Amino acid sequence: MLKHTRMSDPELFDIVAEELDRQEHNIEMIASESTESEELLELSGCVFANKTTEGYPGARFQAGSQVADKMERLGIERAKALYGADHANLQPYSGSTANYSVYAAVLKPGDPVLGMRLDHGGHLTHGSPANFMSKFFNFHSYGLNSETELIDYDELEAIAEKHRPRLLIAGGSAYPRLIDYGRMAKIARSVGGLLMVDMAHVAGLVAAGVVPSPVPHADFVTSSTTKTLCGPRGGLALCRAEHAKALDKGVFPGAVSSIHLNIMAAKTWLFKHAAGTEFKALMEQVVKNAKALASELSNLGFRVISGGTDNHIVLLDLRSKGITGSLFQDALEYVGITVNKNMIPADPEKPSVTSGVRIGTTSVSQRGLKEAEICQIADIMNQVAAAPKDEAALNRCKAEAMELIKPFPLYPKGPLN
Ligand SMILES: Cc1ncc(COP(=O)(O)O)c(C=O)c1O
Structure with a gap:
């Protein structure tokens, strides 16, 4: 990756390498994100x-x-x-x-x-x-x-x-x-x-x-x-x-x-x-994963806005768990799950705090995660929501999240050239 930059600007190369490492070891669930292929x-x-x-x-x-x-x-x-x-x-x-x-x-x-x-x-x-x-x-x-x-x-x-x-x-x-x-x-x-x-x-x-x-x-x-x-x-x-x-x-x-x-x-x-069968299968899995996530989170006591999803987005009202969007976002980031705080309809909180988070399933589906892993993620999210400031509990969740994502490399064909 970046073989010329590595020689001419090692400082910047290290920053890009650090970002690759962050993406590799995180469970990316920001709904507007996806992973670009090697060709792209x-x-x-x-x-x-x-x-x-x-x-x-x-x-x-x-x-x-x-x-x-x-x-x-x-x-x-x-x-x-x-x-x-x-x-x-x-x-x-x-x-x-x-x-x-x-x-x-x-x-x-x-x-x-x-x-x-x-x-x-x-x-x-x-x-x-x-x-x-x-x-x-x-x-x-x-x-x-x-x-x-x-x-x-x-x-x-x-x-x-x-x-x-x-x-x-x-x-x-x-x-x-x-x-x-x-x-x-x-x-x-x-x-x-x-x-x-x-x-x-x-x-x-x-x-x-x-x-x-x-x-x-x-x-x-x-x-x-x-x-x-x-x-x-x-x-x-x-x-x-x-x-x-x-x-x-x-x-x-x-x-x-x-x-x-x-x-x-x-x-x-x-x-x-995107006109091919592989992409179609991926998109089908994106929706299956989002539905599984909405359903599992709902079973775990989260209030899912509109009661579910038809696409790749799950929007949660965190008042059901007594926490704000910013607190949940930060605690999830600590354990290696990336989501974004989001306003929900008639949100009493400021946009910088919010009562909700938006979660998306595109990137994780690209890495090959299916419903079983999605339900595990929902379980980690539930543990985080129960103790968002408990460092020991968050560290246990972090280890679980790292273990979960390890078999699903960001670039399965091998390291980037
Ligand atoms: C509905 C919608 N339209 C437009 C945009 C803006 O897209 P871009 O970030 O590519 O400018 C976004 C993304 O943030 C979006 O969610």
Whole structure:
């Protein structure tokens, strides 16, 4: 790994090696994380990183882009085939940039936009006052039904009728259930608006056909290429044919400049890989593992938000255990299980404390963990929740967690070259 850096900058090499060691010996359960394959790491650092190009294949602003054209065309065709989309744009630098690109494509300053509340599972880029987009557009929000903890579509419809959003946004960062994209499309259209589905979290599950696809319903679909898609740190935007020109203009020159061609190369590999049977089996296991985790934690007395999960996310209300999200996150980190504190609906705690944690099963499924190991992890979590400040108890849990993950190497094909 990093054989040249090792010689030229041993100090930095040691830091990267330390991070590899941390990942190897930790049980990574942050829902937005995944492990990049050797091919993705190779391609992310390939010679396409040297090339500056802007524009689109056949219409570049810089000479010497013919090879880049070939790659971008291949990537676009693979992305379209993977998702059955009319049009794909691989240039967004991340999921956030993909969202900004759609806003650039279809919104004018002051336009009404409707997205899910951040503390009910939405994302910062969907209208949070903390995000600079909220200065330019008139964001409104919808949330979850307080009893079912599912999206309250009736309330959403009433809010849409009141504010008549130009853009309705579906999708979120901490929503463990399926979304009725068909109903959301109907609501958007009934008020003369468009539907954008941000599938950042479920993009891999959608690609594998493990959860329903938003593509037949949405005008625009945006995504990160990390998270369940298990790709490089990048973004993706899809749309119906009628919006293709607007989307491309929204991406470039609207939201990005020169293309990260090295990352585009990694995405191009990803879109082929994600169409395969191995990836489908992995995504099936991701969901099985999440369901097993939700069920086991619930048996152990944790309150699982919405009563379970349909995807890779399990959101816990820790008030059932008398602890906060930050305390549980820190205690789990000590024992070698990485999760993140997360707001839950109507959370009485501050965002820096929270009453919940969000747990994801993508990375552990990539390492080969199945339901039996997931239930062991749930048991460790329960022991940690019972004694989050008891060093001796935490040390016992740490030893158990280390033992559990040992037979499942991060890179089973051998050390990174
Ligand atoms: C729903 C959703 N959209 C967008 C993003 C942003 O993606 P990125 O970190 O790739 O910009 C995230 C991830 O944090 C997300 O959860």
